Amino acid sequence: MKKRLFFNKYDDMKYISHLDLLRVMDRLLRRSGVPMKYSQGFHPRPKISLGNPISLGTEAFNEPMDIELRDDMTNEELLKKLNSKSVLGFEFVKVIDIDNKAASIADDYKEMRYEIIGDESSLKKLYNLLSQDEILLVKEKKGKVETKDIKPRIKFFEKKENMINLIIENMSPNSLFNICDIDVKDISIKRFCVEK
Structure with missing residues (x-):
């Protein structure tokens, strides 16, 4: 099941780089107990996809991120779980269901x-x-x-x-x-x- 999340990154969180943001997301999803799907191989990674990188020092609002879930979860439940474990300067504002055949974020948000x-x-x-x-x-x-x-x-x-x-x-x-x-x-x- 694929979900598209929208988040805000502001205040001190604007100094988090693109690679660090992926690590933050990985930890946040695990801490929240979200049943993520993982890649195969020696180093399984959660199936997370971000759009174009956010430049260091730039505050970002309504940023999209795609994730794949192992088990079904309502959008409201997912939003609540993620925001309950989120850090200052970072919040999720919306969750929508997307089709497995949906275009990538980079194609949808040029x-x-x-x-x-x-x-x-x-x-x-x-x-x-x-x-x-x-x-x-x-x-x-x-x-x-x-x-x-x-x-x-x-x-x-x-x-x-x-x-x-x-x-x-x-x-x-x-x-x-x-x-x-x-x-x-x-x-x-x-x-x-x-x-x-």
Whole structure:
């Protein structure tokens, strides 16, 4: 039985890396007594699937995660069990049933909305970059320099006072911050899953 959970990760939990988040989930599911399905082989792992990684220091809301259960459990019971053993800065907000043939999280949730709050100078640099016709990302890979236009991945942006609202597809906003030389320590970033 497959379930899709939605969780919030905020306050100090925003400093948990993607790999550490998988470990946290594994421990939390075991502590909660959730009857998980495990992979086969020498090192069985619980069947957990997360979407695109959340950048370190980014608060995330309504983030999806898929799990496979060994035994049936109601969504309400699962939500209650998980939240009873959860830690400060981390909570589950919703559980839905999904079909075994359901698309992966990465396919279902390609777009993410970000709220970026910062000083006028940082936001102006970001807004000016987003307003360009082309946004070129230069990467060196195996001794070759690759240049890619990432502007098509910017689906929406607007500036309101000390905040930029941004919707991007399959990309971390960190690439944009690097291009326009914004230190992530100077801004606050919140990520919201855009549901279909």
